[in-house]
Amino acid sequence: MGSDFIAVLANPSAGRGRYRGLLPGVVQALGVGGRAVRLLEAGSGAEAEAVCHRAVGEGAVAVVAVGGDGTVHRALQAVAGGAVGFGVVPAGTGNDFASAVGVPDDPILAAEAIGAALRDERDHRFDLALTENAQGERRWFCAVLAAGFDALVNERANRMRRPKGPRRYDLAILLELARLRARNYTVYADDVAHRFSAEIVAVGNCASYGGGMRIVPDADPADGLLDVIFAAPLGRVHLTRLKPRLRHGTHVTDPKVTLLRARRVRIEAEGIVGYADGERLGSLPLDITCVPGAVRLLR
Incomplete structure (x- = not known):
């Protein structure tokens, strides 16, 4: 297959497998402009990134992620900051980036929109x-x-290793709540230092994570800024009460919650591993920079 093709990274286990039968329809919809569609095969996250990079090197005109935020995260590593187009077909348990940038909820409609965007340039x-x-x-x-x-x-x-599926995450929440304690952080927002103890700390390019939890509800992925949130020590009871409010973003009215906005953020703390788009990044400290217009989204 020559260049000028659409590369598709599909996670077969996304959405706990409920979208598995959609892939033929997605491929057909993507090809509406007459371009060939190449399915990328990968058995791990690292392989997914490698095949996306290879596809870009071989002349892909677009990379399309079929899955949730984790699949999007992997595919983005190959196209971010470059000229290759990027498409998202939301088919995961968490589709927070897709929601934030106006991608249709229906996977087939999303694929049709990507194909049409490529056709119409x-x-x-x-x-x-x-x-x-x-x-x-x-x-x-x-x-x-x-x-x-x-x-x-x-x-x-x-x-x-156990239990399997979402119950493992639920158990992890209970275990971490049992040993909950505030950690000491230093956060630099555009070089202004903020030192505090907290249990909740996050930096958002988009408003939500975890499938619709609006942790930084006013975050805008087109404003050139990152939204930062942290909360003064809450304790188990206050944290448990605050968490349900994340769905609606109303937690930000809590007097213990602080919001900042910056182009560049640095987070320092001991014993914390950062996770972005649900994927493991590594131990703090981490420097985070907002890169305006870093992705050419097709929709």
Whole structure:
């Protein structure tokens, strides 16, 4: 197959497998402009990134992620900051980036829109966040970076072998709540230092994470800024009461919650591993920069 093709990264287990039968229809819809469609095969996250990079190097005109935010995160590493178009077909348990940038909820409609955008040569520019760790390793993210309680839950769930499925995450929440304690952080927002103790710390390019939890409800992926949130020590009871309010973004009215906005953010803390788009980034400290218009979104 020659160049000028559409590369498709599909996660067969996205959405707990309920979208598996949609792929032929998605491929057909993407080809509406007459371009060939190439399905990329990968058995791991690292392989997914490698095949996306290879497709871009071989002349893909667009990379399309079929899945949730984790699949989007992997595919973005190959197109962020470049000229290759990017499409999202939302088919995961969490489609927070897709929701934030106006992608249709229906996977077939989303695929048709991508094919039409390629045919009509139109795209929309959106910001991404670029992270750098202490070793100088860089990664992009599109939605939210968690660096507090939710990051600890993710890290614990990833270490657990049982139970399988969502129950493992639920158990990880209970275990982390049992050992909950505020950590000491230093956050630099455009070089202004903020030192505090907190259980919740996050940086958002988009408003929500975890499938619709609006952690930074006013975040806009086209304003050239990152939204930062942290909360003064809450304790188990207050944290448990606050969490349900994340769905509607009303937690930001709590007097213990602080919101900041900045182009560049640095987070420092001991014993915390950062997670972005639900994917493991690595231990803090992390430097995060908003890169305006870093992705050419097709929709």
